[in-house]
Amino acid sequence: MSQAHQGGDGRRRVVIVGGGFGGLACARALAGADVDVTLIDKRNHHLFQPLLYQVATAALSPADIAVPLRGVLAKAKNVRVLLGEVCGIDPDRRQVSLTDGTTVPYEQLVLATGSAYNYFAHPEWAQQAPAPKSIADARHIRASLLKAFEDAERADDAAHREALLTFVVVGGGPTGVEMAGTIAELARHTLKGNFRNIDPACAKIILVEAGPRILSAFPEELSTYAVDALRRMGVDVRLGCAVEGLDDHGLDTKAGRINARTIIWGAGIKAAQGAAWLGGTHDRNGRIPVADNMAVVGHERIFAIGDVALLEQDGAALPALAQVAQQQGTHLGRELRVLAIPRPFRYRSRGDTAVIGRHSAVYSLGKYQLKGRFAWFLWGLAHVYLLIGFDRRALVMFQWIWRYLTFERGARLID
Amino acid sequence: MSQAHQGGDGRRRVVIVGGGFGGLACARALAGADVDVTLIDKRNHHLFQPLLYQVATAALSPADIAVPLRGVLAKAKNVRVLLGEVCGIDPDRRQVSLTDGTTVPYEQLVLATGSAYNYFAHPEWAQQAPAPKSIADARHIRASLLKAFEDAERADDAAHREALLTFVVVGGGPTGVEMAGTIAELARHTLKGNFRNIDPACAKIILVEAGPRILSAFPEELSTYAVDALRRMGVDVRLGCAVEGLDDHGLDTKAGRINARTIIWGAGIKAAQGAAWLGGTHDRNGRIPVADNMAVVGHERIFAIGDVALLEQDGAALPALAQVAQQQGTHLGRELRVLAIPRPFRYRSRGDTAVIGRHSAVYSLGKYQLKGRFAWFLWGLAHVYLLIGFDRRALVMFQWIWRYLTFERGARLID
Known part of the structure; x- marks a missing residue:
């Protein structure tokens, strides 16, 4: 391990790119470990994307579904948050380049850059x-x-x-x-x-x-x-x-x-940058093929999780879901607490859900199915539970109940 | 009264420019009257400006202190809200010009365009x-x-x-x-x-x-x-x-x-546009001198209220405060319900207040003064009460109590 890839006190340096569900879960799982962690994101907040459509339709305010990464990780003293945009990776020198010209050295690197919407052949x-x-x-x-x-x-x-x-x-x-x-x-x-x-x-x-x-x-x-x-x-x-x-x-x-x-x-979505930085193979949606322990094929020090990773399980690629990213992040973070080759990951679905409207949602887990009013209620409960922080849970729940009773939407701002 | 200045059923047309404290109060006071009211604002929302600094310091979300004008006035069927930017007034033809080239005729016009910050000789x-x-x-x-x-x-x-x-x-x-x-x-x-x-x-x-x-x-x-x-x-x-x-x-x-x-x-602030449209006199802060019934001097059909108006009472100009604008708007709206010369307005101060920080605010009304913890508590209570809508009151109160207990601020977004 060279000097540059260690922290101030000679500790192993783990760099995580992206503070979404995968990256944040990984950083949290590494909290308190004997490792110097740097979480890099171009935004200062973690966004609860599953409810973003409610911001787009004036039901919630942006801050209701966003938490500052620094706030979430304030107590994880071994985790440093860096507001910056990654523009390249040098696997030989083991460093990440940022658009402002600085570099961040790593001993192990976790790519959790997520995905963007796919306009297929028509980005315009x-x-x-x-x-x-x-x-x-x-x-x-x-x-x-x-x-x-x-x-x-x-x-x-x-x-x-x-x-x-x-x-x-x-x-x-x-x-x-x-x-x-x-x-x-x-x-x-x-x-x-x-x-x-x-x-x-x-x-x-x-x-x-x-x-x-x-x-x-x-x-x-x-x-x-x-x-x-x-x-x-x-x-x-x-x-x-x-x-x-x-x-x-x-x-x-x-x-x-x-x-x-x-x-x-x-x-449809496509993987965000990540594969391009590595110059390696990727599927048609830009996803980086990884081994069952999330190591990028051909790069033993680099891992990819979440929407940017292509991981096959039981013959099918894992879907681009928050719960997949989160489970992968948690697993990888726990494994990286000690310097060893991470053990294989196995995704355990908690089921898929989608909401259609008032009193109407669907839920499916294996052979088990649910639809209608009860699925809608469970969808709401689960999403409130999954938000980070008591204040956001309370704010979102209050606004939902208010909307349910009055049909009013609190955030009808044209700005 | 010419045809153009009447509503579809021959009713008197009152046009209000600006949906701030003064304009909104005026529109609400005119609700249900036998008058066609048009409220023009370049924004779709009324903003509770006294708490805007809390948005600027990440304590509240914009939507917590903004209400859609259409929502507030939904039940006032004689009030029409128009999203548009006024660029001129023609007192002879009695019409307001918008930047999109359309005109809005009026029988009586209320200017409630508010104020902007004053950079004195240095707009740059x-x-x-x-x-x-x-x-x-x-x-x-x-x-x-x-x-x-x-x-x-x-x-x-x-x-x-x-x-x-x-x-x-x-x-x-x-x-x-x-x-x-x-x-x-x-x-x-x-x-x-x-x-x-x-x-x-x-x-x-x-x-x-x-x-x-x-x-x-x-x-x-x-x-x-x-x-x-x-x-x-x-x-x-x-x-x-x-x-x-x-x-x-x-x-x-x-x-x-x-x-x-x-x-x-x-x-310091200066009056927003208004005087320029009328081509008349104004003071060094751009305020339009009005008679004690808010009629603009020399324009019997045009009234000015709030920060854009210069109204002297007991030898001093009324200050640029939300409560002044609101009282003027309510008074003028009530007077304009019937076609007559509005009676004189008299401002009754409910006191001035400013908050400094946790447990610390000042309040003054005539000889009566208050400072410290109790003034701070009253300041909070009064501001929650003055917000429009139960949902906003509840959201702001919850966030304040949460911040009081944890020092956390819910809207730490860089976007």
């Missing part, structure tokens, strides 16, 4: 169809949604007004379903009586999915249930409807043109 | 020394404050680190005092243990005031108390210290140079 679509990934995205979507109603209120032309009141969500995964359901609730209930020239309840909410069914990761029965539930809420669900083009006035699909001013993207 | 200083006036400003200040600590954590050079950890607040009015006190609490308590290379408690917080005392609108005894309280909290209060120059690295004052990366402005 991100302009017209933002996806809820960061707080800035969510705020942007929130402003677009609310601004569309404002503009419709003032529009003289009927066709223009209709396009303004048409909201298209692309992608029938959990995020797309949640977004479409919530926009329907916003239009039908929250904004009721707020306008004088338009009736917000007349808004068209269209969910387009290229495949034959929505929530394709769930059993078919739950997909059917979700379609029915969405349609009852007034969402126009269009299956087998791939997007072929996007512009400022709407989108072209296989099934024809849709004029819409607001388009929200939720169609 | 706004760049280096932002003032907490809008939500965007508050977010920008919050990010600057938190980023300064982040950069200090990484700084190698001692002088540079010291400049990064020096925070200067310009202006010893209530906003300046509140900002300085809160930054001190942030540095000494909230961020404790969050860093590895710096001790945030070593941050220097300097409050510079050009005049001989801070809180000059309060009795001298309370000013002295405030200085003592700030100094006990670790704030360096410098009186008679006028700012002469500002740059990216600090500021020059009459008493010498201060190197500081973060400078926050809170020194």
